[in-house]
Amino acid sequence: MTRRGSTTHCLVSVHNYNIMDMTILEAMRSRRSVRTYNRAPLDQNQIELLTGCVASAQSPFGGRVAIRLRLFNVAAGYKPSTYGMIKGASDYFLVAFAKGDRCSELTAGYRFEQVVLKAWQMGLGTCWIAATFKQTVFEEGVRWPDGLSLQIVSPVGVAAKERSLFERVSRSVVGSDRRKPFGKLFFESDFSTPLSSESRFGESLEMMRLAPSSTNSQPWRAVVEGDTVHFYYVDKSKLAMIDCGIGLCHFHLTEQYRQSDGRFEECAQHPAAPKGVKYLISYKANAV
Ligand SMILES: Cc1cc2nc3c(=O)[nH]c(=O)nc-3n(C[C@H](O)[C@H](O)[C@H](O)COP(=O)(O)O)c2cc1C
CATH class of the missing domain: 3.40.109.10 (NADH Oxidase)
Known part of the structure; x- marks a missing residue:
C-alpha cells in the first residue's frame, strides 16, 4: 500500500479532486x-x-x-x-x-x-x-x-x-455523511475520559472514525493506555467483526504511514467495558 515516500500516481482529475498523488x-x-x-x-x-x-x-x-x-x-x-x-x-x-x-x-x-x-x-x-x-x-x-x-x-x-x-x-436514511464525534468513540485510561484528538494515536484513530461500516453503525471503540490501544466493539450487529476489520485497517495503515508500526495482541489486562461493549484486541506501538 502507499506509504510516505512511495506514491500512487493519479494523473487525471479524480472524484472532482484535481490531484497528482492521492496518499x-x-x-x-x-x-x-x-x-x-x-x-x-x-x-x-x-x-x-x-x-x-x-x-x-x-x-x-x-x-x-x-x-x-x-x-x-x-x-x-x-x-x-x-x-x-x-x-x-x-x-x-x-x-x-x-x-x-x-x-x-x-x-x-x-x-x-x-x-x-x-x-x-x-x-x-x-x-x-x-x-x-x-x-x-x-x-x-x-x-x-x-x-x-x-x-x-x-x-x-x-x-x-x-x-x-x-x-x-x-x-440520508442511514446518515452516511455523519460520523460519531471522536470523543464519543475513543477514551483515555477508562471509558469515562474522552481522548484528545491531539494524542499520540489521534490521527490513526481519526482515520478509524472515518471508515465505512454497515448502516454507518461505527461499532468501534478504543481506550488508550500509554503506548497501547485497547479496541472494543458494540455488540449489536452480525457485521460488527467485518466493520471492525475495516476500522482496524484504517488505524493500522495510518500507523504504518506514520512509520510507527506495532503489533496486535490479545491483552488479558484491559480496562473494563460498559454494558453492550466487548473487548476485541489491543495494539502495542513499537518504541520509536
Ligand atoms: C460491511 C458493510 C456492509 C454494507 N452493506 C451495504 C448494503 O447492503 N447496501 C448498501 O447500500 N450499503 C451498504 N454498506 C455501505 C454503508 O451504508 C456505508 O459505508 C455507510 O453508510 C457510510 O457511508 P460511506 O461509505 O459513503 O462513508 C455497507 C458497508 C459496510 C462496511
Whole structure:
C-alpha cells in the first residue's frame, strides 16, 4: 500500500479532486460509497492494478478469506442483481468469501478495505454490500475454497456525475455523511475520559472514525493506555467483526504511514467495558 515516500500516481482529475498523488490518508478522508456509476468499462491497466491489489492485500488477523475481481458479461445478458441499489455498474464486481469465525471476518474487512482504498486512489468508486444482493448470481461460475461463504460484494467503476435519487435517499436514511464525534468513540485510561484528538494515536484513530461500516453503525471503540490501544466493539450487529476489520485497517495503515508500526495482541489486562461493549484486541506501538 502507499506509504510516505512511495506514491500512487493519479494523473487525471479524480472524484472532482484535481490531484497528482492521492496518499492513503487522503483516500481514507475522501472515500465515500458510490451507488451510481457511469457504465464505463474498466481498462486493462485498471484490471491489472486491482487484481494485483486483491492478491497482495495482507491482514495481521489470520483466518480464511478469498477475494476475487469478477467479470460479469452484462452485454451478454448476465446481470448481477443488487435489487436496484446500484445503477450503471461496470462489468466488474469485487467479491469476498470468508469463514464465519472472528479472525476471518476481521481479515475480510481489513483486506477488502485495502482494495476499496486502492480503487479510490485509482479514481474508481466502490460500495460495500452485505445484504442487498442476490447471492446465487454472484456465486455462479466462481470457485472458492471449501468452508467459506460469500459475505461481501462491491461494484467497482467510475462514479456518475450525479447520484441517483435512490442513492441520495439511502445515504440520508442511514446518515452516511455523519460520523460519531471522536470523543464519543475513543477514551483515555477508562471509558469515562474522552481522548484528545491531539494524542499520540489521534490521527490513526481519526482515520478509524472515518471508515465505512454497515448502516454507518461505527461499532468501534478504543481506550488508550500509554503506548497501547485497547479496541472494543458494540455488540449489536452480525457485521460488527467485518466493520471492525475495516476500522482496524484504517488505524493500522495510518500507523504504518506514520512509520510507527506495532503489533496486535490479545491483552488479558484491559480496562473494563460498559454494558453492550466487548473487548476485541489491543495494539502495542513499537518504541520509536
Ligand atoms: C460491511 C458493510 C456492509 C454494507 N452493506 C451495504 C448494503 O447492503 N447496501 C448498501 O447500500 N450499503 C451498504 N454498506 C455501505 C454503508 O451504508 C456505508 O459505508 C455507510 O453508510 C457510510 O457511508 P460511506 O461509505 O459513503 O462513508 C455497507 C458497508 C459496510 C462496511
